[in-house]
Amino acid sequence: xRRGRRPLxxxxxxxxxxxxxxxxxxxxxxxxxxxxxxxxxxLTILFSSPDEKPTTIKQxxxxxxxxxxxxxxxxxxxxxxxxxxxxxxNHNGPGQHMWFIRPQKWLGxxxxxxxxxxxxxxxxxxxxxxxxxxSAVSTYEHASSKQQxxxxxxxxxxxxxxxxxxxxxxxxxxxxxxxxxxxxxxLLGIAQTGGLDGALLTSKQFYQTxxxxxxxxxxxxxxxxxxxxxxxxxxxxxGMMNETGSFxxxxxxxxxxxxxxxxxxxxxxxxxxxxxxxxxxLSLAFILVPLIPGVRDIPRWIPVYKLIWRDHYRELARxxxx
Amino acid sequence: xxxxxxxxxxxxxxxxxLAVRERAVGAWPPEKLLADEQPSYVSSWIYVFGVLSLAxxxxxxxSGLVLTLKGPAWxxxxxxxxFFNSLHLWSVELFFFFLVIHLWGKFWMAAWRGGRVRxxxxxxxxxxxxxxxxLTGYVSQQNFDSQWISTQAxxxxxxxxxxxxxxxxxxxxxxxxxxxxxxxxxxxxxIGHVLLVRKHGVVPPFEAGKKSQRRRPRQSRSKPRxxxxxxxxxx
Numbered sequence: 001x002r003r004g005r006r007p008l009x010x011x012x013x014x015x016x017x018x019x020x021x022x023x024x025x026x027x028x029x030x031x032x033x034x035x036x037x038x039x040x041x042x043l044t045i046l047f048s049s050p051d052e053k054p055t056t057i058k059q060x061x062x063x064x065x066x067x068x069x070x071x072x073x074x075x076x077x078x079x080x081x082x083x084x085x086x087x088x089x090n091h092n093g094p095g096q097h098m099w100f101i102r103p104q105k106w107l108g109x110x111x112x113x114x115x116x117x118x119x120x121x122x123x124x125x126x127x128x129x130x131x132x133x134x135s136a137v138s139t140y141e142h143a144s145s146k147q148q149x150x151x152x153x154x155x156x157x158x159x160x161x162x163x164x165x166x167x168x169x170x171x172x173x174x175x176x177x178x179x180x181x182x183x184x185x186x187l188l189g190i191a192q193t194g195g196l197d198g199a200l201l202t203s204k205q206f207y208q209t210x211x212x213x214x215x216x217x218x219x220x221x222x223x224x225x226x227x228x229x230x231x232x233x234x235x236x237x238x239g240m241m242n243e244t245g246s247f248x249x250x251x252x253x254x255x256x257x258x259x260x261x262x263x264x265x266x267x268x269x270x271x272x273x274x275x276x277x278x279x280x281x282l283s284l285a286f287i288l289v290p291l292i293p294g295v296r297d298i299p300r301w302i303p304v305y306k307l308i309w310r311d312h313y314r315e316l317a318r319x320x321x322x
Numbered sequence: 323x324x325x326x327x328x329x330x331x332x333x334x335x336x337x338x339x340l341a342v343r344e345r346a347v348g349a350w351p352p353e354k355l356l357a358d359e360q361p362s363y364v365s366s367w368i369y370v371f372g373v374l375s376l377a378x379x380x381x382x383x384x385s386g387l388v389l390t391l392k393g394p395a396w397x398x399x400x401x402x403x404x405f406f407n408s409l410h411l412w413s414v415e416l417f418f419f420f421l422v423i424h425l426w427g428k429f430w431m432a433a434w435r436g437g438r439v440r441x442x443x444x445x446x447x448x449x450x451x452x453x454x455x456x457l458t459g460y461v462s463q464q465n466f467d468s469q470w471i472s473t474q475a476x477x478x479x480x481x482x483x484x485x486x487x488x489x490x491x492x493x494x495x496x497x498x499x500x501x502x503x504x505x506x507x508x509x510x511x512x513i514g515h516v517l518l519v520r521k522h523g524v525v526p527p528f529e530a531g532k533k534s535q536r537r538r539p540r541q542s543r544s545k546p547r548x549x550x551x552x553x554x555x556x557x
Contacts, residue, residue, distance in 0.1 A: 299429060
């Protein structure tokens with residue numbers, strides 16, 4: 001035995017030497033399983049489960065073509081959320097950091113996305129027998145960066161006065177937009193037929209499982225956020241622990257989403273890494289509760305245990321009197 | 323007359339198998355693994371929530387298995403599929419509900435006392451690993467919920483660098499995590515947790531060493547253990 005360490009036998013809580021009672025482990029588990037299965041069945045029959053259909057780019061481009069085109073232009077000129085995100089999608093942003101800790105940057109670009117190429121130029125280039133579109137793309141690609149920015153900025157500004165025309169097309173006041181209107185109307189056309197949903201899938205294989213690009217594209221617009229707001233799923237609506245409809249969601253994330261409701265996290269550009277760090281530290285503390293002085297003593301200071309073991313202490317008191 | 327004495331058995335060779343068997347049987351003798359008695363102080367509704375959590379986990383695994391075998395799109399198109407998806411959802415909700423109460427109960431009992439730190443740690447880890455297990459399920463639903471959760475939660479993953487290899491918008495990857503990797507970790511942790519509970523038993527009340535162990539409670543239902551069983555550590 002090392003000096004200073006108490007022998008195991010000296011620990012009064014290691015082994016119970018008092019009375020025992022009959023117990024049927026298998027019976028207890030069987031009853032518990034039956035009860036839980038019954039409760040689950042009742043909840044299932046009464047409430048079922050939510051299944052809100054996913055949003056598609058086709059639906060989005062038909063229901064809100066102006067928002068679709070506005071998002072597409074921001075992908076083209078590199079001002080969208082994804083275009084300026086940084087790692088793991090591109091190098092156009094620094095990523096979040098906490099002091100000198102920059103894991104987002106350190107891990108690098110693992111899912112490369114060139115928003116102009118992937119969301120606009122490549123889908124347009126894939127259209128067959130559309131010389132006007134190919135010419136517009138070529139004109140745009142061969143223009144200087146300054147010229148491209150002038151066209152897209154003017155077009156973006158004009159979208160503020162856009163109107164939805166026949167066939168869900170977008171009409172804007174005339175101006176100096178270069179090839180951008182042809183490109184955008186063609187992209188809108190592809191999207192409205194459903195072609196863009198498939199064109200943006202990451203893999204070119206027949207079977208698909210990676211929806212990173214179409215999801216990021218829709219997330220850059222307002223289509224997902226509008227639906228989420230209606231379903232009380234936004235971050236400032238404690239959305240992380242909510243579910244579509246009135247169903248209970250991931251309520252166990254209450255502490256995680258709590259931090260996003262208060263300053264400085266609610267206003268910080270580095271909120272995510274700050275909250276992840278706090279939750280990581282709290283999770284570690286939770287695991288190590290038995291080893292943290294003070295925390296491990298709380299149950300002794302606040303005697304909830306007297307309620308839990310009230311029968312036991314009552315028996316002790318009775319035995320002490322006799 | 324020739325007396326033939328029996329040949330002594332050769333000394334048993336030590337082996338890894340023998341060592342593991344002896345250790346396992348020593349730690350979990352049958353009467354401890356499937357105990358038919360328990361300490362007299364185990365008399366509260368709070369003790370029920372551990373086994374309820376286990377039962378909910380089993381319903382969750384069972385319903386998830388059916389959903390997995392029928393494929394991820396099945397539940398969107400059929401009434402039976404929706405039924406099993408609902409079973410899965412509600413069993414998850416019940417699992418977390420029971421588990422949280424179980425954890426709080428164990429905290430207020432300071433259930434890590436008496437060499438039970440590993441029991442607490444495995445339980446806490448099982449709870450923490452259950453959270454990403456549920457998250458990957460939510461993003462594997464293939465509906466609007468998945469779209470919204472994956473595009474929102476990606477920022478937290480990316481900020482910590484996790485997003486580089488754990489992409490919430492990659493359905494194939496998330497589905498694999500949800501139906502295989504993370505449930506396997508949860509199951510291993512839960513099995514380890516239950517084995518530790520069977521090995522060390524339920525933590526005795528505070529001050530048990532000073533009072534209650536000197537004087538056996540005079541409960542009509544309680545009974546002393548036979549002398550032969552007292553040498554073995556109790557479950």
